[in-house]
Amino acid sequence: MALLEYRNVSKRFGGLRAIDNVSFSVNAGEIIGLIGPNGAGKTTLFALASGFLDPTEGEIHFDGRHTHGMGAPALCAAGLSRTFQIVRPFGDMTVLDNIMVGAFLHHRSRQDARRVAEQVLNRVGLGGRGDTIARTLTLSGRKRLEVAKALATQPKLLLLDEVMAGLTAVETEEMLDLIQGLRRDGISVLVIEHNMQAVMRLSDRIVVIHHGQKISEGLPAAVASDPKVISAYLGDAHSKSSGAASA
Numbered sequence: 001m002a003l004l005e006y007r008n009v010s011k012r013f014g015g016l017r018a019i020d021n022v023s024f025s026v027n028a029g030e031i032i033g034l035i036g037p038n039g040a041g042k043t044t045l046f047a048l049a050s051g052f053l054d055p056t057e058g059e060i061h062f063d064g065r066h067t068h069g070m071g072a073p074a075l076c077a078a079g080l081s082r083t084f085q086i087v088r089p090f091g092d093m094t095v096l097d098n099i100m101v102g103a104f105l106h107h108r109s110r111q112d113a114r115r116v117a118e119q120v121l122n123r124v125g126l127g128g129r130g131d132t133i134a135r136t137l138t139l140s141g142r143k144r145l146e147v148a149k150a151l152a153t154q155p156k157l158l159l160l161d162e163v164m165a166g167l168t169a170v171e172t173e174e175m176l177d178l179i180q181g182l183r184r185d186g187i188s189v190l191v192i193e194h195n196m197q198a199v200m201r202l203s204d205r206i207v208v209i210h211h212g213q214k215i216s217e218g219l220p221a222a223v224a225s226d227p228k229v230i231s232a233y234l235g236d237a238h239s240k241s242s243g244a245a246s247a
């Protein structure tokens with residue numbers, strides 16, 4: 001069953017068609033990878049699904065509801081939570097207090113929110129760091145905290161925006177284990193990731209966006225050998241290297 005469904009979605013920013021007639025879905029229990037060159041439209045698709053933006057055309061449905069006009073807080077309460085590419089913890093607060101902010105969505109009492117936050121803290125491998133001031137965490141710790149803040153809202157679907165960027169090989173493996181564990185716990189995942197090896201291993205299916213359009217969708221191996229995908233990435237690399245050469 002589709003948990004999240006983009007139906008012929010377009011989004012214009014003034015004259016720019018950032019998303020152009022995109023359709024795909026995330027079914028319950030799936031991990032879907034969303035890839036594409038820089039500026040392709042991936043973050044805009046996240047913003048559309050999570051209620052930060054509404055489509056100019058088309059519809060998005062989450063858990064059987066048309067999401068237009070719901071806004072981010074209502075979508076989060078309905079079970080869709082996201083992380084941000086730039087990690088932004090409440091820097092002067094402790095790690096546990098950061099996670100409690102998410103837990104208060106469904107729990108009024110401080111005691112209940114704290115209990116949920118402590119479970120999440122252990123779940124993401126930050127057990128023992130609850131009293132640490134958030135801004136003193138390493139990048140890997142801040143990425144885990146970002147996932148923890150989203151998890152504390154007890155989502156059905158988690159949108160993860162580049163949670164492996166900048167991590168070492170070992171930290172990347174740990175993050176892959178964590179995400180696969182979340183799926184085993186019944187959480188579906190849509191992940192934007194530039195680390196190709198990681199996203200190919202993690203995902204059941206991959207959706208490829210280029211210039212706002214979906215150019216490919218399928219099993220990781222099929223997508224990786226799709227000529228349209230190869231050309232989108234090589235074209236992008238080529239234009240970047242030409243830019244670098246002329247700089």
Ligand SMILES: Nc1ncnc2c1ncn2[C@@H]1O[C@H](COP(=O)(O)OP(=O)(O)OP(=O)(O)O)[C@@H](O)[C@H]1O
Pocket residue numbers: 013016018036037038039040041042043044045
């Ligand atoms: N609020 C906005 N106003 C105007 N243009 C925007 C806005 N948000 C995104 N864009 C433009 O929409 C296009 C898609 O951007 P988006 O950030 O979704 O790409 P992306 O695939 O997430 O890129 P990256 O991998 O570099 O993060 C870009 O051309 C971007 O400049």
